[in-house]
Amino acid sequence: xxxxxxxxxxxxxxxxxxxxxxxxxxxxxxxxxxxxxxxxxxxxxxxxxxxxxxxxxxxxxxxxxxxxxxxxxxxxxxxxxxxxxxxxxxxxxxxxxxxxxxxxxxxxxxxxxxxxxxxxxxxxxxxxxxx
Numbered sequence: 586x587x588x589x590x591x592x593x594x595x596x597x598x599x600x601x602x603x604x605x606x607x608x609x610x611x612x613x614x615x616x617x618x619x620x621x622x623x624x625x626x627x628x629x630x631x632x633x634x635x636x637x638x639x640x641x642x643x644x645x646x647x648x649x650x651x652x653x654x655x656x657x658x659x660x661x662x663x664x665x666x667x668x669x670x671x672x673x674x675x676x677x678x679x680x681x682x683x684x685x686x687x688x689x690x691x692x693x694x695x696x697x698x699x700x701x702x703x704x705x706x707x708x709x710x711x712x713x714x715x716x
């Protein structure tokens with residue numbers, strides 16, 4: 586079995602503007618930043634009111650023997666790093682069965698950073714300063 590690599594960082598597809606908060610009490614920029622960042626994966630569920638995004642399994646074209654799933658949670662109304670929690674799940678195909686395996690040490694933090702960066706970009710595009 587090879588060491589896990591980070592195959593999940595795709596190119597954001599972009600979005601424009603948005604309000605600071607959604608009705609459910611989550612930060613709209615974090616929400617939209619997460620949706621944009623994870624848009625390369627098929628979405629299984631997205632609840633803007635509860636701030637939960639669940640992807641379906643995704644197989645990178647560069648690696649057909651592994652697949653990934655992500656759960657992202659927007660936990661607060663403020664645009665802060667602790668208002669976002671990301672969990673990445675990885676499986677590797679072994680003997681015709683999908684086996685749970687750890688993700689690369691940087692995968693979760695890289696995706697979290699991309700979401701936060703996109704959220705700050707959206708906020709700046711909307712004319713608000715990033716504090």
